[in-house]
Amino acid sequence: MLSRQSRPDVVSGQILCFQIAPSHSSTTTMPAVATGKVLVSGANGYIAVWVVRSLLEAGFSVRGAVRSADKGAHLKQLFASYGEKFELVIVPDITKEGAFDEAVKGVDAVEHTASPFHMNADDPAELLEPAIKGTEGILYSIMKHAPTVRRVVVTSSVAAVLSMLDKPKVFDERDWNDQAVAEVAEKGKEANNGSKYRASKTLAERAAWKFMEEHKSQIGWDLVCLNPPLVLGPVIHAVSSPDALNTSALMMWEAFTKPGKAVGSGSFVDVRDLATAHVQALMNEPAGGERIIVCAGPFCWQDWLDVVPASNTNYEKGTPGAGKSFVHLIIFENGKAKKLLGLDYRTMEQTAKDTLEDYEQKGWIA
Secondary structure (H helix, E strand, O other): OOOOOOOOOOOOOOOOOOOOOOOOOOOOOOOOOOEEEEEEEOOOHHHHHHHHHHHHHHEEEEEEOOOOOHHHHHHEEEEEHHHEEEEEEOOOOOOOOOOOOOOOOOOOOEOOOOOOOOOOOOOOHHHHHHHHHHHHHHHHHHHOOOOOOOOOOEEEOOOHHOOOOOOEEEEEOOOHHHHHHHHHHHHHHHHOHHHHHHHHHHHHHHHHEEEEEOOOOOOOEEEEEEOOOEEEEOOOOOOOOHHHHOOHHHHHHHHHHHHOOOEEEEEEEEEHHHHHHHHHHHHHHHHOEEEOOOOOOEHHHHHHOOOOOOOOOOOOOOOHHHHHOOOOOOEEOOOOHHHOOOOOOHHHHHHHHHHHHHHHHHHOOO
């Protein structure tokens, strides 16, 4: 792992010391990965299951890493038709040194999606430790045990890009959220919960690029970091009820179904488009060594209610049209994803339509 002087140490909710790593530097771009076996970490997660499906549909074999056999049962059933092209590996604790040593052996690429996303952490270490150690750990395992790997794609976030402002700004891949890191370093447990999450994503991505710089002479693969905003859309991972949805999907469910919940704003990407971006990040050679924002555009929650036909009375209506005058303080430049990944985004209308159909098919709405 990185030395204490060069990476954040998180103990009892405090960042004991940290040094802002430089943004990624240019590295030798490896050939695209168009075939072979891909390891997907956290394979039972909301985003990761769509990544697994998209990889399989593109002709790859997939090794999905999950914390326990129980976590993988749904995946085995969901992807049974792919036979031996889909396999599971158990990685009980991604923060342990060498956790991925066996999982990475014999694969051609890695999609690292495993990282916690919630806004309920008391101790920042709940978020920072798995995010940072999981990212560092899988990179070390690849370097030591996976000479066949040619590209690694890490799911970062625009949380590692944005800063909270009182005036509008367009953010791009050159921006870093040093603001959240500084707040958590200063306040520890007393920091804003959103800042704790954003710091975890910033420091984990910094750690990835720092690893690449420090070990560039020892590795034969390159890195891509994808930075999505709020990820929304249909759910294919195992969910017993709406209350068990992951953070972003639960926010959407509550906006559509609970009075007064459609407040605030953000930016979004459809989970299926993000999954496509993960596949294209492997298959497009110029993506190597790049940090890429994957964002369909801004929204306020009322916008989602407004795209539902007025005749559909199953969902909340809020205050129709209230979002039209909304001023977005944070906008993300998304041209790089279109240029390097050839990515087109689903519209808000399509994402809403498919998500509501998903609710109805699951029997969550009459």
